Amino acid sequence: MHDDQEVAVLRLGHRPGRDERMTTHVGLTARALGADRVLFPDNAGQSLETVADITDRFGGPFEVELTDSPNAVIRGWDGRVVHLTMYGERIQDVEGDIRSAHRDEGEPLLLVVGSEKVAFDVYEAADWNVGVTNQPHSEVAGLAVFLDRLFEGRELEREWVGADRRVIPMETGKRVEPADGNGETDENEETGGDGETGGDGETDDNGPESA
Template identity: 40%
Template sequence: MVIEVVRIGQRVVRDDRVTTHVALVSRAFGADRIFMSEINPEIKDTIEKINRTWGGKFEVEFIDKWKSIVKKKKEDNFKIIHLSMYGQNINDAQEELQKEENLLIVVGAEKVPREIYELADYNVGVGSQPHSEISALAILLDRIQKGKQFEKDFPDAKRKIIPTKNGKNVQVKETRD
């Protein structure tokens, strides 16, 4: 399964942290790439630094227009999932989503254009109360993959957290620079 995320919009400065967290959750929860527009380029630097330290090949790609990437992915047989509080409840959609091969998840910032509701193959809501797009993305990615994304190690990791009941245990790989 290939999973990619597109972040639509960003409230300048205010959303830098939120957009960074959308990228971090995408990476940690098994997505392969995130497309971003209207973004602070430092976010890409942050994610690349995380990749170098914690492993993986997660990609950040800047785009000019969200619509062109959504349409291109549809042509490439990706199913488009729009995360929306007003969508179909995730409990009713998750089994169908788990069967899909290629997914592009649309995560909005401010009010998303009406057109995304029409372009999406799935409009999916996580709960019926106001909440963060970060939490909705994490829940969606976990439900789609049934927790299997946490069973794999990230390649080339210099650090790895070793689960432990008490305290912290971080394995640090020796490197020669």
């Protein structure tokens, strides 16, 4: 988060027409749970537009970028690299060392999440290969659990800057209002009727519909 050294998320691989929702979810999860920046492959422009639009409307700071060489990002990273994979070390065994490197030693972190089969070079380049569980799971789940463990829940209390609107927590129902508090936002006009629109136009209450 912005009171710590940078945490960036690199999406490694993107299959147009197949990965739109999952890649978008990687970006939305990174933003919502404390990362400072996400880097998508250069063929994931639709996901970039969706995440940038959410940031414009619901606040930041958060950056979203495209890269034509994800492997070069890993090689050139000035900090520590964490590769999230079900084959990695258990998060409960290494999270303390990673937090210490980031928070105490001031090391920026690059979190790498895959799409297609990840080349062995990535495993070798990473300072840590980490599994939030050694059972099959999605990269979005792995990223969410890792970020919450890294920040120990502090990301849930962050303040959002530059938002046009905000969601008001309620026991039941939905309420979205202008960030300045002047009047209540019409749900259908502001959110498309039922949550945020994903990269393929489908919606649910938690953002773009899960793949």
